[in-house]
Amino acid sequence: MALRTAGSVLVVFLGSVAVVLGQDGWSVTYTTQSICALKGSTVDLFCSYTYPSGHTVTTTFWFTKIVNLRDDPDYKGRVTYRSDRMNGHTLKITDLREKDSAAYKFKVITDQTGGKYTGDPGVNMSVTDLQVKVTTTWWSTTLTCSTTCTLTDNPTYIWYRNSKNVQEDSSPLYSFYLKTEDSFYCAVKGINSPAVCECD
Incomplete structure (x- = not known):
């Protein structure tokens, strides 16, 4: 990772x-x-x-x-x-x-x-800074786009899977099922440099 x-x-x-x-x-x-x-x-x-x-x-x-x-x-x-x-x-x-x-x-x-x-x-x-935290169970993985303090102005979090936008939400969480070799990264809307998580 x-x-x-x-x-x-x-x-x-x-x-x-x-x-x-x-x-x-x-x-x-x-x-x-x-x-x-x-x-x-x-x-x-x-x-x-x-x-x-x-x-x-x-x-x-x-x-x-x-x-x-x-x-x-x-x-x-x-x-x-x-x-x-x-x-x-x-x-x-x-x-x-x-x-x-x-x-x-x-x-x-x-x-x-x-x-x-x-x-x-x-x-x-x-x-x-943005960080990706990973929580895994036997059936799913949840990624959290994390910061050390609560960002001002309630930002929108964007999740990408293999460079494709898969979620835009006020929640920093993104979940997927089954093991995968896909690449994930999160960003805050309006920011061009995300935190990347290669989950293996």
Whole structure:
């Protein structure tokens, strides 16, 4: 039995559950507190903020380890920021890696003494890979397209048998009967690189 994975292109958009944290005129509002995304995919994180009157904002940025993500060598060429006139601030991360699992926070800096604010605890992101788990009985085999966390947005799982699409379902399970030399692999709809299981 062999398992392998490669890059993917799924874009994950977060829900609209607001998380507001703040004091004395400061706040950062995230659209979600947590997300589970697939390795190799692209994710957008969203927030907005407020700050005390009399201050002028000089710098804003997303970070995981104090350093602005755009200056972090681990994210070089993979992050972009976008702001709009409605105070929406988006962090896009492409080609996600499992080591990108972290709490992502937004920081606001103004021109006043002590004019700094970090939106804690941020957005907790877990990055997972697809794996195929096999359960066998004397009459059947069940394959499970597995991840280490529950994927955001309830994805559709696709199963292929000898490169032919045999099932698309919200369930990650696929069962077959009798022993076979066929090749199986699963994918999440919108992703071009599945987990492969050659069951023998």
